Amino acid sequence: MAQATREMGAGVKNGEAPGSGEGGDPAVADLVQGFSAEQLAGLLADMLLYRRFEEKAEEAYAIGRIGGFCHLHIGQEGLAAGGIKPLRADDLALTAYRDHTMAIAKGMAPRAAMAELYGRVDGCSGGRGGSMHLFDTTVGFYGGHGIVGGQIPLGAGLAWAIRYRGGDQICVCFMGDAAVNQGVFLETLNMSAIWQLPVIYVVENNGYGMGTAFSRVSVTEMEARSGAYGIPAHTVDGQDVLETYRFFEGLAEEVRGGAGPQFVNAVTYRFRGHSMSDPVSGTYRSKEEVETHVRQEDPITILRDRMMKAGLLTQEELEAIDAEARAVCEDAAEFSDASALPDPSTLYDHVYAEINPNGRLFLDGRGTPGG
Numbered sequence: 001m002a003q004a005t006r007e008m009g010a011g012v013k014n015g016e017a018p019g020s021g022e023g024g025d026p027a028v029a030d031l032v033q034g035f036s037a038e039q040l041a042g043l044l045a046d047m048l049l050y051r052r053f054e055e056k057a058e059e060a061y062a063i064g065r066i067g068g069f070c071h072l073h074i075g076q077e078g079l080a081a082g083g084i085k086p087l088r089a090d091d092l093a094l095t096a097y098r099d100h101t102m103a104i105a106k107g108m109a110p111r112a113a114m115a116e117l118y119g120r121v122d123g124c125s126g127g128r129g130g131s132m133h134l135f136d137t138t139v140g141f142y143g144g145h146g147i148v149g150g151q152i153p154l155g156a157g158l159a160w161a162i163r164y165r166g167g168d169q170i171c172v173c174f175m176g177d178a179a180v181n182q183g184v185f186l187e188t189l190n191m192s193a194i195w196q197l198p199v200i201y202v203v204e205n206n207g208y209g210m211g212t213a214f215s216r217v218s219v220t221e222m223e224a225r226s227g228a229y230g231i232p233a234h235t236v237d238g239q240d241v242l243e244t245y246r247f248f249e250g251l252a253e254e255v256r257g258g259a260g261p262q263f264v265n266a267v268t269y270r271f272r273g274h275s276m277s278d279p280v281s282g283t284y285r286s287k288e289e290v291e292t293h294v295r296q297e298d299p300i301t302i303l304r305d306r307m308m309k310a311g312l313l314t315q316e317e318l319e320a321i322d323a324e325a326r327a328v329c330e331d332a333a334e335f336s337d338a339s340a341l342p343d344p345s346t347l348y349d350h351v352y353a354e355i356n357p358n359g360r361l362f363l364d365g366r367g368t369p370g371g
């Protein structure tokens with residue numbers, strides 16, 4: 001599907017494509033139509049930042065600065081940029097444990113994200129959550145969840161809270177393909193449909209759950225998963241950030257306007273191993289398969305090439321954007337190195353909820369839905 005969309009686009013007839021720079025290829029100009037040069041450069045910069053952040057995390061992990069679990073999103077950045085950037089700042093998003101780029105896309109500072117990976121006090125969760133539990137309600141990012149499918153009912157809960165408080169935000173809840181076989185997925189879709197909640201469930205369909213190909217253990221017609229609940233299903237090419245961005249921009253407004261819950265099958269591919277403890281391909285997929293995807297379906301390369309062919313990006317501009325991304329990530333790593341470890345005397349802080357003066361739990365007033 002991914003490939004078909006890109007080929008179709010490249011064959012589009014020549015036209016007066018706005019945004020095409022001098023000397024640009026008109027067929028490619030059609031593919032960037034609707035985006036200003038600034039928007040395109042912004043999306044490229046976003047994805048390069050995510051890529052460099054994760055490469056830095058990978059490096060820090062290898063030298064023991066980061067411990068515990070660490071799952072990289074490399075290869076799937078088109079979904080962080082295309083799925084989250086079209087949202088409003090006060091919309092809510094949450095995902096599973098492959099969460100670094102998602103948190104940054106929603107507005108978390110790279111320093112706060114990296115310091116959390118390092119387990120330091122300046123991390124977004126005070127160093128207590130680590131890689132899988134990035135969380136910052138002030139930017140509308142509700143985790144970072146290590147239990148497969150654990151975030152799915154929370155997504156419905158957030159959407160319900162939006163409705164209850166009379167807000168017009170939406171909630172976007174990401175998950176991996178293997179999560180759709182968790183029982184909680186079915187219950188949540190059912191309730192979301194009954195209550196017509198303002199929520200979009202997005203499967204980042206990278207074809208694998210750890211070392212198991214999804215096709216070995218399940219039917220692969222992902223769109224059928226939501227049909228039983230009357231929830232509309234959509235498929236999008238997650239490697240094409242522009243298609244993804246346009247798609248989510250439109251769908252978010254439909255849901256905001258009362259269209260009810262939606263289900264999105266976002267086709268993508270994971271370029272690294274399941275986590276830092278795995279080799280890139282392992283025994284469950286061939287080196288050739290991985291290399292082919294990396295060569296043909298890198299979301300950054302696809303956008304870069306289109307912009308260059310459309311005459312909207314020079315090699316020098318690309319290098320400048322990349323240098324900036326690298327500098328931000330270098331700074332985040334240095335900041336994290338200098339940040340302190342949590343004091344052992346605070347070990348039991350935040351274990352139990354505190355009762356507010358009004359006698360109710362949980363309501364801390366910091367960016368909670370509708371607040």
Ligand SMILES: Cc1ncc(C[n+]2csc(CCOP(=O)(O)OP(=O)(O)O)c2C)c(N)n1
Pocket residue numbers: 096098146147148149175176177178179204206208209210274
């Ligand atoms: C309830 C539960 N069962 C098993 C695990 C172990 N586990 C961690 S990741 C994973 C695979 C999930 O794959 P998928 O949802 O497709 O996400 P991806 O890793 O591809 O992003 C499993 C089984 C877990 N964390 N939680």
